[in-house]
Amino acid sequence: xxxxxxxxxxxxxxxxxxxxxxxxxxxxxxxxxxxxxxxxxxxxxxxxxxxxxxxxxxxxxxxxxxxxxxxxxxxxxxxxxxxxxxxxxxxxxxxxxxxxxxxxxxxxxxxxxxxxxxxxxxxxxxxxxxxxxxxxxxxxxxxxxxxxxxxxxxxxxxxxxxxxxxxxxxxxxxxxxxxxxxxxxxxxxxxxxxxxxxxxxxxxxxxxxxxxxxxxxxxxxxxxxxxxxxxxxxxxxxxxxxxxxxxxxxxxxxxxxxxxx
Amino acid sequence: xxxxxxxxxxxxxxxxxxxxxxxxxxxxxxxxxxxxxxxxxxxxxxxxxxxxxxxxxxxxxxxxxxxxxxxxxxxxxxxxxxxxxxxxxxxxxxxxxxxxxxxxxxxxxxxxxxxxxxxxxxxxxxxxxxxxxxxxxxxxxxxxxxxxxxxxxxxxxxxxxxxxxxxxxxxxxxxxxxxxxxxxxxxxxxxxxxxxxxxxxxxxxxxxxxxxxxxxxxxxxx
Numbered sequence: 001x002x003x004x005x006x007x008x009x010x011x012x013x014x015x016x017x018x019x020x021x022x023x024x025x026x027x028x029x030x031x032x033x034x035x036x037x038x039x040x041x042x043x044x045x046x047x048x049x050x051x052x053x054x055x056x057x058x059x060x061x062x063x064x065x066x067x068x069x070x071x072x073x074x075x076x077x078x079x080x081x082x083x084x085x086x087x088x089x090x091x092x093x094x095x096x097x098x099x100x101x102x103x104x105x106x107x108x109x110x111x112x113x114x115x116x117x118x119x120x121x122x123x124x125x126x127x128x129x130x131x132x133x134x135x136x137x138x139x140x141x142x143x144x145x146x147x148x149x150x151x152x153x154x155x156x157x158x159x160x161x162x163x164x165x166x167x168x169x170x171x172x173x174x175x176x177x178x179x180x181x182x183x184x185x186x187x188x189x190x191x192x193x194x195x196x197x198x199x200x201x202x203x204x205x206x207x208x209x210x211x212x213x214x215x216x217x218x219x220x221x222x223x224x225x226x227x228x229x230x231x232x233x234x235x236x237x238x239x240x241x242x243x244x245x246x247x248x249x250x251x252x253x254x255x256x257x258x259x260x261x
Numbered sequence: 262x263x264x265x266x267x268x269x270x271x272x273x274x275x276x277x278x279x280x281x282x283x284x285x286x287x288x289x290x291x292x293x294x295x296x297x298x299x300x301x302x303x304x305x306x307x308x309x310x311x312x313x314x315x316x317x318x319x320x321x322x323x324x325x326x327x328x329x330x331x332x333x334x335x336x337x338x339x340x341x342x343x344x345x346x347x348x349x350x351x352x353x354x355x356x357x358x359x360x361x362x363x364x365x366x367x368x369x370x371x372x373x374x375x376x377x378x379x380x381x382x383x384x385x386x387x388x389x390x391x392x393x394x395x396x397x398x399x400x401x402x403x404x405x406x407x408x409x410x411x412x413x414x415x416x417x418x419x420x421x422x423x424x425x426x427x428x429x430x431x432x433x434x435x436x437x438x439x440x441x442x443x444x445x446x447x448x449x450x451x452x453x454x455x456x457x458x459x460x461x462x463x464x465x466x467x468x469x470x471x472x473x474x475x476x477x478x479x480x481x482x483x
Contacts, residue, residue: 036433044450063434066450078331079340080349080431182451203451 030133034061035233036081040088041144041179042113042151042196044221045087046253053249054240060233068177070148076101076225081087083230084237087151088113088178090143090221106224110241111255113218115154118193118200118207120185125192127208130162133192141171142190144178146161150218151178155194158214198253217256267405267455269435270443271462275302277351278419281359282366285415289360289366290408296367297374315364319424322360326353326429354430354437358419366415375398407476413474417467 039047044066051062053217065072065082073092076085077099085102088111096102117133119125125137133141144152152174159165171189175181182192182199196218200207222241225236240246247257296308311386314322330336330347348351377400385395403406423441430437432446440463447456 036436041449065432065434066446067432075349075431078327078348079336079346081346081433081436176449179451183449185449186451198450 005089009180016061016186034063035083035230035237036065037065037084037086037237038065038076038080038082038225039086040069040072040081040150040220041066041177042084042198042218043087043188044179046197046198046250046255049252050241050246051251053245054237057245058233058236058240060236062233062237066142066179068149068152070150071177074148081227081229081236082225084222084226085151085225086220086222087152087219088218090219092150093221093223101225103224103226103231106238107217107221108223108238108242109221109258110220111220111250112258113151113220113255114161114212115151115158115194115195115210115215115218116200116207117210118182118185118205120191121205122188123191123206129190130159130164130210130214133159133168134164138191139171140173140184140185140190140192141168142173142175142181142184142193142195144181144195145174145176149177152181153197154215156219157216158194158210161214162211200256201254219258220255267443267458268462270438270440270459271466273438274420274440276356278416278422280355281362281417281419281422282412284355284359285363285366286412287471289363289411289415290370292369293370293374293411297371311367312364314360314362319361320428323357323425323428326357326360326425330356330429346475348429349431349433349437351430351436354422354426354439354445357425358422358428359415361422361425362415362418365418368413369407369414370404371407373404373410376407377403391398409474409478413470417470420467420470421463 002102027168037051039046047064050066054062061137067075069087069089069092072080072082073087074083076082076096083094085093090107093102093107097104097107115245117127117130125135127133143155146152146156156165159168173184175184178196179199181190181193181203181205182195185193185195185200185205186203194210196207197207222238222259224231224238250257275421292307292311296304296311326347330339330353332340334349339347377470381403382395382399384398386392390398409445421441422439423445426437427442427445432438432442440448442461444456444459444463447453447459453465
């Protein structure tokens with residue numbers, strides 16, 4: 001066999017391998033059988049625990065996608081194949097409802113979230129009130145990005161209401177979502193942070209509650225996304241979320257239940 | 262077979278990168294040939310467009326793709342006419358990976374095609390080879406180093422694609438959560454063990470692919 005032929009054969013072999021890989025990929029990847037729940041990042045520890053219980057009791061499969069509520073809402077608007085959307089702010093859900101992108105009858109406020117002033121481990125800092133973030137040894141304050149993360153918006157609101165926003169602004173680092181804001185604290189890359197109570201507690205951080213007069217508690221809202229795949233399972237998940245098992249788990253992660261204030 | 266859920270993204274990354282590279286092999290080879298061999302009005306524009314994914318920020322590319330494929334763009338018509346939804350599917354991840362890797366395939370292939378001696382091709386034509394015969398037995402074999410280099414670069418780039426994929430395909434487990442996105446997710450969730458493991462695996466895999474390609478280029482003597 002001459003050399004040109006051999007090279008052609010090698011190129012052909014490469015193309016065939018690629019085509020085979022492509023065919024196998026097409027068959028294995030496209031299996032959207034699980035219920036896909038897009039949830040605000042503060043819900044990660046609670047929902048992961050809750051999801052395991054849901055799977056056990058219903059035999060259904062559930063996968064979670066976590067991010068800031070604003071980002072997830074934007075993805076749903078663009079057509080993301082989520083079946084359920086759990087937002088930390090009903091405003092994002094209501095905006096999508098107005099555009100006819102969600103199932104109105106399924107909308108529920110299932111928990112109330114709170115923010116705390118948390119510190120990085122071994123910081124040696126002492127904070128009581130919001131004004132304490134202005135002490136010189138607090139060089140960085142992590143909050144979620146208020147533009148698309150409800151917990152960030154609540155943090156900014158509390159700092160403004162406490163009258164320290166102007167002076168604190170230089171020290172603020174904005175995280176993609178509330179979970180990342182907590183990560184900055186856990187890794188010691190931020191000194192203080194105004195973050196969800198659920199995550200600060202789960203991460204074992206040192207924290208002080210933020211005076212509820214300084215912000216509105218976060219109304220964690222859930223709704224089904226109609227995309228024709230998992231309507232029944234979506235409804236089942238929302239119903240499950242209001243059941244006693246879920247209430248117990250949400251309570252463990254320090255969420256308040258609506259109507260039980 | 263890999264069953265560890267933490268390693269499923271690796272499998273997904275390989276599949277997506279393989280499909281993206283295959284896409285580039287066909288479309289990229291055509292564009293590279295066009296750029297290397299033809300002179301036509303708009304040549305410069307196509308040349309620039311081909312290089313664009315290399316220099317534009319992934320967020321810009323991702324935004325364009327999202328606008329074009331999404332519900333506000335052509336995606337709406339695709340969905341209404343054919344019932345096909347592209348954004349936030351693995352198909353979108355393949356498109357993202359192939360667009361990001363496109364210039365890395367086209368550039369070396371084009372250079373290799375330009376380096377092929379036209380006299381040799383003409384000699385083959387005079388001796389009676391058909392145009393397809395000339396392409397398959399003269400041009401492509403003489404350009405094989407460039408093609409192989411392009412394939413490897415494009416594959417490795419697709420394997421590691423992050424920015425565009427995150428914007429148009431999201432982060433859906435089993436569907437679009439590739440290795441790089443799984444690493445991002447693990448870091449966000451504070452799962453340091455998983456992140457360390459995935460980062461190590463990714464590094465080993467990419468280095469292995471590069472070494473393999475190097476050995477291939479060196480050891481095969483025609």
